[in-house]
Amino acid sequence: MRNAMSYKIVQHVSRWSVLAVFAILLAFPFYWMFITTFKQTADLYTLENNPFKFNLPPTLEHLRLLFGQTKYVTWLENTAIVGAIVVGITLVLALPAAYALTRLTGRWGQRLGIIIFLTYLVPPTLLFIPLSRVVAILGLQDTIWSVVVVYPTFTVPFSIWLLMGFFKSIPRELEDAAMVDGLTRLGAFVRLVVPISLSGILTVVIFTFTLVTQEFVYALTFISTENNQMLGVGVPTFLVRGDVYYWGSLMAACLIASLPIAVLYNLFLDRFIAGFTVGAVK
Amino acid sequence: MAVVETRNLTKVFKEGELGAVNNVNLETREGEFLVFLGPSGSGKTTLLRMIAGLEQPTAGEIRIGSRVVNHLSPRERRIAMVFQSYALYPHLSVYNNIAFPLKAQKVPKDQHRKKVEWAASLLGINLLLNRKPRELSGGERQRVALARAIVREPSVFLLDEPLSNLDAKLRASAREELESFHKRIGTTTIYVTHDQVEAMAMGDRVMVLNKGVVRQLGSPTEVYDRPADTFVATFLGSPPMNLLENGDMIVGFRPEHLLPVELVPRAVINFRLRVKNTEYLGAEWILYGMVTGGKFDGKQVVSRLGSAGSFQANETYEFAVQEEHLHFFDRHTEKRTEPKVLAWQ
Amino acid sequence: MAIGAKIPPEIVGVKQGEVDVARIPWRRTPDGRARLLGVALFSPAVLYLIALIGVPFVLAFVYAFTDVKVGSVTSHYVGLENFRSIIQSPSFRKALGNSFIFTIVSQFLVILGSTILSIALKDKFHGRGFVRFLILLPWVAPISLGAIGWKWILDSLYSVINWVLVALHFYKPYSAPMWLGEPTLAMISVILVHTWRLLPFSTVIMLAGLTAIPKDIPEAAQVDGAGFWRTLFQITIPMMLPIINVAVLFGIIFTFTDMTVVYILTAGGPYDSTQVLPSLAFFTGILGGDLSQGAAISLFLVPILVVISYFMLRMAHGAEIA
Numbered sequence A: 001m002r003n004a005m006s007y008k009i010v011q012h013v014s015r016w017s018v019l020a021v022f023a024i025l026l027a028f029p030f031y032w033m034f035i036t037t038f039k040q041t042a043d044l045y046t047l048e049n050n051p052f053k054f055n056l057p058p059t060l061e062h063l064r065l066l067f068g069q070t071k072y073v074t075w076l077e078n079t080a081i082v083g084a085i086v087v088g089i090t091l092v093l094a095l096p097a098a099y100a101l102t103r104l105t106g107r108w109g110q111r112l113g114i115i116i117f118l119t120y121l122v123p124p125t126l127l128f129i130p131l132s133r134v135v136a137i138l139g140l141q142d143t144i145w146s147v148v149v150v151y152p153t154f155t156v157p158f159s160i161w162l163l164m165g166f167f168k169s170i171p172r173e174l175e176d177a178a179m180v181d182g183l184t185r186l187g188a189f190v191r192l193v194v195p196i197s198l199s200g201i202l203t204v205v206i207f208t209f210t211l212v213t214q215e216f217v218y219a220l221t222f223i224s225t226e227n228n229q230m231l232g233v234g235v236p237t238f239l240v241r242g243d244v245y246y247w248g249s250l251m252a253a254c255l256i257a258s259l260p261i262a263v264l265y266n267l268f269l270d271r272f273i274a275g276f277t278v279g280a281v282k
Numbered sequence B: 001m002a003v004v005e006t007r008n009l010t011k012v013f014k015e016g017e018l019g020a021v022n023n024v025n026l027e028t029r030e031g032e033f034l035v036f037l038g039p040s041g042s043g044k045t046t047l048l049r050m051i052a053g054l055e056q057p058t059a060g061e062i063r064i065g066s067r068v069v070n071h072l073s074p075r076e077r078r079i080a081m082v083f084q085s086y087a088l089y090p091h092l093s094v095y096n097n098i099a100f101p102l103k104a105q106k107v108p109k110d111q112h113r114k115k116v117e118w119a120a121s122l123l124g125i126n127l128l129l130n131r132k133p134r135e136l137s138g139g140e141r142q143r144v145a146l147a148r149a150i151v152r153e154p155s156v157f158l159l160d161e162p163l164s165n166l167d168a169k170l171r172a173s174a175r176e177e178l179e180s181f182h183k184r185i186g187t188t189t190i191y192v193t194h195d196q197v198e199a200m201a202m203g204d205r206v207m208v209l210n211k212g213v214v215r216q217l218g219s220p221t222e223v224y225d226r227p228a229d230t231f232v233a234t235f236l237g238s239p240p241m242n243l244l245e246n247g248d249m250i251v252g253f254r255p256e257h258l259l260p261v262e263l264v265p266r267a268v269i270n271f272r273l274r275v276k277n278t279e280y281l282g283a284e285w286i287l288y289g290m291v292t293g294g295k296f297d298g299k300q301v302v303s304r305l306g307s308a309g310s311f312q313a314n315e316t317y318e319f320a321v322q323e324e325h326l327h328f329f330d331r332h333t334e335k336r337t338e339p340k341v342l343a344w345q
Numbered sequence C: 001m002a003i004g005a006k007i008p009p010e011i012v013g014v015k016q017g018e019v020d021v022a023r024i025p026w027r028r029t030p031d032g033r034a035r036l037l038g039v040a041l042f043s044p045a046v047l048y049l050i051a052l053i054g055v056p057f058v059l060a061f062v063y064a065f066t067d068v069k070v071g072s073v074t075s076h077y078v079g080l081e082n083f084r085s086i087i088q089s090p091s092f093r094k095a096l097g098n099s100f101i102f103t104i105v106s107q108f109l110v111i112l113g114s115t116i117l118s119i120a121l122k123d124k125f126h127g128r129g130f131v132r133f134l135i136l137l138p139w140v141a142p143i144s145l146g147a148i149g150w151k152w153i154l155d156s157l158y159s160v161i162n163w164v165l166v167a168l169h170f171y172k173p174y175s176a177p178m179w180l181g182e183p184t185l186a187m188i189s190v191i192l193v194h195t196w197r198l199l200p201f202s203t204v205i206m207l208a209g210l211t212a213i214p215k216d217i218p219e220a221a222q223v224d225g226a227g228f229w230r231t232l233f234q235i236t237i238p239m240m241l242p243i244i245n246v247a248v249l250f251g252i253i254f255t256f257t258d259m260t261v262v263y264i265l266t267a268g269g270p271y272d273s274t275q276v277l278p279s280l281a282f283f284t285g286i287l288g289g290d291l292s293q294g295a296a297i298s299l300f301l302v303p304i305l306v307v308i309s310y311f312m313l314r315m316a317h318g319a320e321i322a
Helices: A004-038 A061-069 A072-104 A106-119 A124-137 A144-150 A152-168 A172-180 A185-196 A198-214 A217-222 A231-238 A247-281 B044-052 B094-104 B109-123 B138-150 B168-185 B196-202 B220-225 B230-235 C030-064 C081-088 C090-121 C128-140 C143-153 C160-167 C183-211 C216-224 C228-256 C260-265 C277-287 C291-299 C301-321
Strands: B004-011 B021-027 B033-037 B059-064 B079-082 B156-160 B188-193 B205-210 B213-218 B242-246 B249-253 B267-280 B285-291 B300-305 B316-322 B327-330
Touching (some): A004 C143, A004 C183, A072 A106, A072 A152, A072 A185, A072 A198, A072 A231, A106 A152, A106 C301, A124 A217, A124 C277, A124 C301, A172 A185, A185 A198, A198 A247, A247 C128, B021 B044, B021 B213, B033 B044, B044 B059, B094 C216, B094 C228, B196 B220, B205 B230, B213 B220, B213 B230, B230 B242, B230 B327, C081 C291, C090 C183, C090 C277, C143 C260, C216 C228, C228 C301, C277 C291
Antiparallel strands (some): B004 B021, B242 B249, B267 B285
16 A cells, blocks of 8 residues: 655655766766865875865965966967857858748758758768868968868757757747738848747857867867867867876866856756757657 | 545645635535536646545545545556546557556456457447557547546546547537446546536536635536526526626526516516627527616626517617526625515616 | 738739739749748858868768878879778777777667656756756766866776775775776776766756656556556656657767767777777878878768668658658
8 A cells, every 4th residue: 555655755765866876977077177176286196195085285276377387278268269250150151041941941941951950960070081181271270260160060050950940939920920011031030030039049159159169079180289279179188298197287177168168058958958849849 | 325525625735825626525426427617727627636646635535435545546546537638658559558557457468358348349449459549530539548447447437628629529429429438337427627518418416616616516407597606607508697786685697588578477677678789699699788777777788589580789678587587696695595575676 | 922912023014913923933923032032041051061061071982082191282093992901900990899889888878877867857856957967067068178087087096986996995005997008997988988978968858858748648657557667667768769769869979970088088099999980080090191091981980870860860750740
């Protein structure tokens, strides 16, 4: 005879144990980054010390090293600049395309949309070899412009797909009403659809930006000088002198880069899912 | 023996606010078709779900077959439920949908086929056993939902507005099927709806609810001809009962009883009506009028007629209501009271 | 076509209502104009993608059949020479095998884990937002940074895991496992990091699928008498299969074509034991300068992509019909 109350308790306990196990396994590396960032080098490299606590008082020396003696800030700047420009390019290309494919092209427009989405599946690890030659020919080798030109190859298909989902959820009648009132199709798009989809567009902006910050292969392939490098490649490559890893600064670099992105991402995730399920379910 | 009984059943969702269900007492009769009727938010679905075991009451007792079941899970209560959306398992065939409760209750496998086919034949869906729910029409899905419910031979059927997802045309025939189904199997059934036509047509008894409180429990004739308060009076019947205030009473009369004076033998109230609008509905006319002169000058009333003869808009005519067709309600409690002699001029 | 659309100006002298539709060139009709506008709007994106995905894609094939190297001015057609030499190379065969092993094992673990996790996350509860934040971290952080974090955790001398193992007396000091230094352990470490990274992504997708199940259905199962486990395995999970499909397809692509984890964690070592196709292509083609061989290696990714695309198209098509 099952008691409703005790069933609830079992439910709570098992749910929380599952969540605790997974949360610890998944978030632990970041906690570890955090501890390593503030531990003195001597503390880090003494095997006998309990690594989970501060045996010596915490320190800011790794942070000072990171910001003072490495090009970390430059990489942050490069990544931010590239991110902003790529977001701009992506919006210019993807917004009209997504609108056209949702509203103006009927069945074969849907097909084209799917094909565009499939290009997202073509991996950088296949294209990077021919693209390295293209980049060299264009003379963009070892500059941030190389990635500015190439990054939209994955941000655009992804954004088109996401935007199509958002546009589909806007009823056609709104644009029809606007056209009856005298706007042209294009006018309806610019003055009506875009403002309504602002939250969807913002979501696309955020996700595009995070895709840029996470990228590794193209930046590694096209850019070699420390000054021009992006965050994702600069940190694992240049914070290593010879075979010696500066773990304190490395972990600081990782932590500082990861957290803001994580916060932004979380804020927009629900909207992302909304756009994505509309697209998939319809 | 009452099949389902509730005593002082209450459900409060938010502390300090009025409950969704407040102190409901009810006793079903064996084999009856009992309808919970009320507008949305009246608590009828919450009440049903508490009986099913899908919601826990805040206070009060629920008994099924004279066992107290408050602490029992739905499966232990021997009830079956048909949801508004039918909730058929989309990935299972009709056969497996119907067999699922048998599997869940660990009925021996060799008995499954017999029982499924019995349930299916009761509803005439034997030919559909291999189909999937998405291949079925709305009416067919209802029948599958019923078969899945009956296959366990429950002591109570609970139905949550099963007709509201069907389109209007289908609803009438589906309703008729439900009624004959109930006659065939005779299981006590509780049926939730907001549609008073369904309630009157199908119910052996109707329980009218508003804001979580039972307003009246009685046969269709009782709730229609002797409504217990103004809510029941206006909720049943379309167009709703006309209500006029007279002193410390509210007097009501149904549109079909407000007739041209020639047709009313023992007229008690006479009105001079200026016709504002008439609607021709095919089988009858609805006439909207405004009282001119006398105590109720300016009040809007509605009349229902077999034929509108020669009624013109903006003309005034003499209408009347018979004594037997008057309902009296206390103005403050809004509850039904004894007729009183009142001044009408 | 919207009501009230204006008559095109070239049809002069015609009163509204007297237009002979058959005589207007289609491209001038509102329908035609809409189509033209549509083409104009998506052309920039399509042209860009053709130029920077389509063309390089073709070039990859071209390079694989030539002898082009970094810095070479001319190139010659060499037939299947590149393919012949890489197939004979043990590094290649190891990389090919590893690509499959890493992908299949990590995907299996990911699906298992994310199904459990999504069910635990399904209902609202206090602190769900924070838990979700924690769980999403591996996916959100840049791949290379997460990998570097793991490199530190698995470090041969200072691994925190080893410290714990030694403290619990499973190992003597200095004899704890060399996670990245021994072939088998290194393979396990790579699989572990891939799983860690993809779990959040997969969980989010599964959650979307779970919340799409109407509330009625588990209630009906409850009324029918099904307990927690029966409902889970016979109702909930079967209804989630389409979304599990989506998660698997994406997961396979993201793992099979990734080179970052291997590059950072082990650089393919020790002795090629953790090499995968994309990282091998990188070492051969970019670091080694042999573009044509590198291209040939990376072409082996294509069959998998084709298979996955086929399944995705089928699902998209099926979703359209249903």
